[in-house]
Amino acid sequence: MFVRASKLAIIASAVAGLAVASAAHAQDIKYPVDTVTLVTHSSPGGGTDVYLREMVKFLAPAMGAEFAVENVRGGSGAKAIAKVANSPADGSVFYGSTPSYINMSLLSKPEFGHDSVEPVVRVFLDPQVIYVRKDSPLKSFTDIVASAKANPGTQKWGTGTPASLERQALEEFKTKAGVDVTIVTHDGGGDMMINVLNGSLDLGIGEIQEFRGQLDAGEIRVIGVFTDERLPDFPDAKTAKEEGIDMVVKKFRGIVGPKGLPPEVIQAWEAGVTKALLDPEFQKWYKNASLIPAFMTHEEFTTFMASVVREQEAFFKEYNITSAD
Amino acid sequence: METLLISLNALISPALLAAAFGGVLWGIVGGALPGISPSITMALLLPFTYGMDPTTGVVLLAATYVGAEYGGSIPAILINTPGTNAAAATVLDGYAMNQRGLAGEALGISLVCGVIGGLFGLALLVGLTQPLAKLALLFTPPAYFALGILGISVIATLNEGALVKALMSAVIGLMIATVGSDPFSGVNRFTFGRPELLDGIPYILIMIGVYALSELYIQAGEPGWEKPKKFVTVKLPGWVMWKRIWPATAIGSVIGGFEGITPGAGGTVASFMAYNETRRWSKHPEEFGKGAPEGVAGPEAANNVVACSALIPTLSFGIPGSNSTAILLGGLLLHGLVPGPLLFTQHPEVIYGLFGGLLTANLAMIPLGILIMTPCLWLVTQPKPLLSAGIYALIFTGIFSIHNDAFDIGLALVAAILGYGLKYFKFPFLPLVLGTILGYMLESSFRRALLMSNNDYSTFVTDPIAAGMLGVACLFVAGSIGRSWWVSRRQRAAA
Incomplete structure (x- = not known):
C-alpha cells in the first residue's frame, strides 16, 4: 500500500512538473486512498467549481493522491451534502463548500444538512466589497452613510439572494450606520451589476470576480471593503472598520467531509492545503482571482463554522426569513 | 487589421475548421431529432470542451447552435414535427409544401435562408456587440418586467381566435414558474419538502415534456409517422423562387436580429413573429398554411439570425438571449473568459476566432446540409417504435445528464401528461413554455421594481422603455380581440 501510494505521489508530482526534491518530500505522506472526489454544488465553470479544479492541481502532489471534481447540482447544494454525508468517512469524498450550504440547511431543513457533515479545513475568504458606477459621487463608507442620512428612504442598495451572506452584510451595515435605505435583493451578481451601472441602485455588494470585466473597463469603482485589511489590488478602498463601522464579512471557501474522519486524513488535508497555498503558481492564480488565503x-474551522451557523440563525430570525413549513 | 488576421486565421486553422464542421454536423443531427433542442445538443458537448483550447470549444458550441437551427426544419418539413422549438413555425408551411410534393424545395429554402440569416446575424454580431454593451444598461427592472409581458402578449396573440386559451396556457406556465424558493423572502413555495424542487422546475424539462414527450405519447396512439418520399434531395432555390422569397428572408432577418439582441425568449419568438409578419406583408397571405415558400423562408431566416445575434448580449454583457446561448456562456466561463467590454481587448483571439469560426460554420452549412440529408432521411424512415425508443433514450439521457437525477425524468413525464391534456383540449403550448421561461424574470423584476419605487406602481409607466413595451403589448392584445370580433361579426353577417 505504502509503495503504491508513494509511486502515485511521484507520478503525480512528475505530471505536475515539480522538481524531484518535492517528489522525495511527497514520499513521506501517505494518504489512505488513491482517488479523492471533491463534490461541488456548483455547475461546471461556476466559481466553486473553477477554484476546486485549480486547487487540486496543487493538492495532488502535496497530498499524494489523485483528485476528481464532481458536480452534484440541484437543491441549492442539498444533493451534494446528501452525497457527502452518505459517503464512507475514509478520506475519499469531500464537499468543496461555501457558506451557502449552511443557509440551505437552515432554511430548507433537508434530511442531510450542515450537522450531517464535518468541517475539515478552511482555505480562502472571498472579500466582499462595495462598488458603485464610475460617475457616482460616493467614494467611501463615510460618503455612503452621509448620503443615506441626507436622503432618508430614497437610497437603494443592491445585494444577492435574500438568504445570502451579502444580504446579511448589508442589513448589518444598515443597522450599524443607523440609516433608512432600501435593500434590494437580486438573483445574482450579474443582474445586480447592471442595476448599479444603469443607476437603478446607488451601490452594490459583491465579489470582485463577479464584476471584473466592468471593473477593468473603468465602468465601476470599488469604494469599500468588508475585510480586516485593505486589499492589495484596491489600496484606496478603505475597510469598513477604518471608517467606524465595526464589521468584517467572512465568506469562506473550505473543505467539508463526512462525519467521523480519521485523524490522519484530517492531518493530511491540513498539511496538503498549507503546502498548496504556498505554491507560487497557485498563489499567482488565487491573487488574480482576488481570493484571500x-x-x-480542522479545530479552528469547526469553531468558526459553529459561530457562522449561530450568526446565520439569528439573521434569519431577525429578518423573518424562514422556510414555509 | 490585426483582428481581421485573427479571424482569417480562424478560417484556416485545422482545429477551428474541425470544430466548425463538426459542430454544424452534430447540430444538424441533434436539431433534426424531435425533442432534442439546440440547447440539449450543445449541453451534451459541453463536458467535452473542458479539455479544449478556449477558442475551439466556443466555436464548437456556436457552430452546433447554427447547425441545430437548420436541422430543426428537416423533421418539421418531412414528418410534421419540429425538431427544435424555433422550427415550430416552419411546420405550418414546410409540411404543407411537402404534401404538395415540394419537400426538396422546402429544405433548400430552409437551408439557403438559414445561411443568409446566419450571415446577417454574424454581421450584426461583428458590428453591434461592442456598441450594444451599452444598450443592455437601459434595461431597468420595470423594463425587464415590460419585456416579459410583451413577450407573452405577442405569443398569446399568435393563436388566432384562441386568445383566451393562449392566455390561460401562459398563466399555467407562470404558475409552474412559482415553484421553488421565493426570489425575495427565500420562502419555499410548492416544494413539498423535495430538495430537488428548491431551485424551481427547470424550464428545459417542461419544454421536453410538453413538446417532445407528449408528442411521443400522441404518436404512440397513431398508426405511424408518415414516411418521407424516398430520395428527397435538397433543391436550392432558383432565381424565380428567390425573387419570391427574398422579402420574407429580409423580414425574418430583421426580426431575428431584433429578437436575438433583446435578452429573453430567443429563436422561437423570432420564428413566429417572422411568420406572422411575413404573412402580413405578403401579396398572397391566403397561401400561408397551404405551402407558401415564404412561410418557410421567413422563420428559417429568423431563427438562424438569432443563432448568431443572440451572442451579442451574451458576449457584450453576459446576458444570454436564449437557452442555447446560456450554454455557450457556460462554455466561456468554463475557460475563465468573463463576458464584458474588455473581453474584446483582453481575449481578442477568442472573440475574433469565434467570428471566423461562425463564418466557416455558416458557409459549411450548405454542403453539410446537403450531405447529411441521406443519413437524416435514413433516420426518420426507421420503424417508428425503434425510433421512438431511441428518442426516449436520448431524451432521458439528456435530462439525466443535467442533474444526474432520475427525479427530473419524472418531472418531464408529468409535464408530458400535462402537454398531452393541453393538446387534447387544443390549448397552445408556446404560451405555457414562455410563461415558464419568463415567469421568474417577470415576478422578480416586478417585485424588484416595486421595491425600488417604494410600492409606487407608476414606475412601470414613468420608465420610457417599460411604458413603450407595455403599450405595444396592449396594442397586440387589443388588435387580436378586435380582429376576432370583426371576424365573428362578418361570419354572423354571412350566416
Whole structure:
C-alpha cells in the first residue's frame, strides 16, 4: 500500500512538473486512498467549481493522491451534502463548500444538512466589497452613510439572494450606520451589476470576480471593503472598520467531509492545503482571482463554522426569513 | 487589421475548421431529432470542451447552435414535427409544401435562408456587440418586467381566435414558474419538502415534456409517422423562387436580429413573429398554411439570425438571449473568459476566432446540409417504435445528464401528461413554455421594481422603455380581440 501510494505521489508530482526534491518530500505522506472526489454544488465553470479544479492541481502532489471534481447540482447544494454525508468517512469524498450550504440547511431543513457533515479545513475568504458606477459621487463608507442620512428612504442598495451572506452584510451595515435605505435583493451578481451601472441602485455588494470585466473597463469603482485589511489590488478602498463601522464579512471557501474522519486524513488535508497555498503558481492564480488565503485547521474551522451557523440563525430570525413549513 | 488576421486565421486553422464542421454536423443531427433542442445538443458537448483550447470549444458550441437551427426544419418539413422549438413555425408551411410534393424545395429554402440569416446575424454580431454593451444598461427592472409581458402578449396573440386559451396556457406556465424558493423572502413555495424542487422546475424539462414527450405519447396512439418520399434531395432555390422569397428572408432577418439582441425568449419568438409578419406583408397571405415558400423562408431566416445575434448580449454583457446561448456562456466561463467590454481587448483571439469560426460554420452549412440529408432521411424512415425508443433514450439521457437525477425524468413525464391534456383540449403550448421561461424574470423584476419605487406602481409607466413595451403589448392584445370580433361579426353577417 505504502509503495503504491508513494509511486502515485511521484507520478503525480512528475505530471505536475515539480522538481524531484518535492517528489522525495511527497514520499513521506501517505494518504489512505488513491482517488479523492471533491463534490461541488456548483455547475461546471461556476466559481466553486473553477477554484476546486485549480486547487487540486496543487493538492495532488502535496497530498499524494489523485483528485476528481464532481458536480452534484440541484437543491441549492442539498444533493451534494446528501452525497457527502452518505459517503464512507475514509478520506475519499469531500464537499468543496461555501457558506451557502449552511443557509440551505437552515432554511430548507433537508434530511442531510450542515450537522450531517464535518468541517475539515478552511482555505480562502472571498472579500466582499462595495462598488458603485464610475460617475457616482460616493467614494467611501463615510460618503455612503452621509448620503443615506441626507436622503432618508430614497437610497437603494443592491445585494444577492435574500438568504445570502451579502444580504446579511448589508442589513448589518444598515443597522450599524443607523440609516433608512432600501435593500434590494437580486438573483445574482450579474443582474445586480447592471442595476448599479444603469443607476437603478446607488451601490452594490459583491465579489470582485463577479464584476471584473466592468471593473477593468473603468465602468465601476470599488469604494469599500468588508475585510480586516485593505486589499492589495484596491489600496484606496478603505475597510469598513477604518471608517467606524465595526464589521468584517467572512465568506469562506473550505473543505467539508463526512462525519467521523480519521485523524490522519484530517492531518493530511491540513498539511496538503498549507503546502498548496504556498505554491507560487497557485498563489499567482488565487491573487488574480482576488481570493484571500485564510487557512484554518480542522479545530479552528469547526469553531468558526459553529459561530457562522449561530450568526446565520439569528439573521434569519431577525429578518423573518424562514422556510414555509 | 490585426483582428481581421485573427479571424482569417480562424478560417484556416485545422482545429477551428474541425470544430466548425463538426459542430454544424452534430447540430444538424441533434436539431433534426424531435425533442432534442439546440440547447440539449450543445449541453451534451459541453463536458467535452473542458479539455479544449478556449477558442475551439466556443466555436464548437456556436457552430452546433447554427447547425441545430437548420436541422430543426428537416423533421418539421418531412414528418410534421419540429425538431427544435424555433422550427415550430416552419411546420405550418414546410409540411404543407411537402404534401404538395415540394419537400426538396422546402429544405433548400430552409437551408439557403438559414445561411443568409446566419450571415446577417454574424454581421450584426461583428458590428453591434461592442456598441450594444451599452444598450443592455437601459434595461431597468420595470423594463425587464415590460419585456416579459410583451413577450407573452405577442405569443398569446399568435393563436388566432384562441386568445383566451393562449392566455390561460401562459398563466399555467407562470404558475409552474412559482415553484421553488421565493426570489425575495427565500420562502419555499410548492416544494413539498423535495430538495430537488428548491431551485424551481427547470424550464428545459417542461419544454421536453410538453413538446417532445407528449408528442411521443400522441404518436404512440397513431398508426405511424408518415414516411418521407424516398430520395428527397435538397433543391436550392432558383432565381424565380428567390425573387419570391427574398422579402420574407429580409423580414425574418430583421426580426431575428431584433429578437436575438433583446435578452429573453430567443429563436422561437423570432420564428413566429417572422411568420406572422411575413404573412402580413405578403401579396398572397391566403397561401400561408397551404405551402407558401415564404412561410418557410421567413422563420428559417429568423431563427438562424438569432443563432448568431443572440451572442451579442451574451458576449457584450453576459446576458444570454436564449437557452442555447446560456450554454455557450457556460462554455466561456468554463475557460475563465468573463463576458464584458474588455473581453474584446483582453481575449481578442477568442472573440475574433469565434467570428471566423461562425463564418466557416455558416458557409459549411450548405454542403453539410446537403450531405447529411441521406443519413437524416435514413433516420426518420426507421420503424417508428425503434425510433421512438431511441428518442426516449436520448431524451432521458439528456435530462439525466443535467442533474444526474432520475427525479427530473419524472418531472418531464408529468409535464408530458400535462402537454398531452393541453393538446387534447387544443390549448397552445408556446404560451405555457414562455410563461415558464419568463415567469421568474417577470415576478422578480416586478417585485424588484416595486421595491425600488417604494410600492409606487407608476414606475412601470414613468420608465420610457417599460411604458413603450407595455403599450405595444396592449396594442397586440387589443388588435387580436378586435380582429376576432370583426371576424365573428362578418361570419354572423354571412350566416
